[in-house]
Amino acid sequence: MKVNQSEFIISAVRPEQYPDDGLPEIALAGRSNVGKSSLINRLISRKNLARTSATPGKTQQLNYYKINQDLYFVDFPGYGYAKVSKEQRFAWGKMMEKYLLQRDELKLVMQMVDMRHEPSKEDKMMNEWLRHHGLPLVVVATKMDKIPKTRRAKHIKVIKEALGLRSGDLFVPFSSEEGLGKEELWDIITRHARIDKYAPVEDEADHETVETVQTAEDDN
């Protein structure tokens, strides 16, 4: 898909703050530090629209990014971050659950796992939960560039087996560093969001970023 406009919309801490224009939403879920922000930036050919950091657990709200006038990426708080209190984790769990089960605009969940490691207990639980509820799902294995080419097939097999994925299940190996998997993932996203504008994603030079941002804090 050709992305010519991307805009950070809001860090939503309450459902009333979710956009109400009815555009399709694509959620990103995964452990802290798995590479969600980096994947968004790579998909839209931007260096830093979505905030990346070496400090895990930074994303604590539902971060909405509007892509063209076509869809939203909704970046979830990373799960499995030890320094978050139990109460906080519970509250976020509830908010995520409500969003995932009740949000009509949600068209696809991208569950991200780190290709270097066997999926964690939480990855497995999340995957089971998403499938149990019949949510449209693609598993994205990130940081592929960190695995030597000769060992990638083995890592993919381990992940698929650990999650119990079958041949028809959507699975995309990805590298934000090198752009591997980008076209395949866009294809899946546009199909689920029912966007028909297929075209190669352009370089950053072509891209307009809207600077005006609104945060949850602005609202308070």
Ligand SMILES: Nc1nc2c(ncn2[C@@H]2O[C@H](COP(=O)(O)OP(=O)(O)OP(=O)(O)O)[C@@H](O)[C@H]2O)c(=O)[nH]1
């Ligand atoms: N080599 C390599 N590094 C990556 C890749 N994706 C992410 N990283 C690095 O992994 C770290 C975490 O990436 P983020 O994109 O901030 O991860 P996140 O999932 O948004 O993290 P939280 O905000 O904590 O949930 C950063 O140092 C990234 O540069 C990748 O595909 N390849």
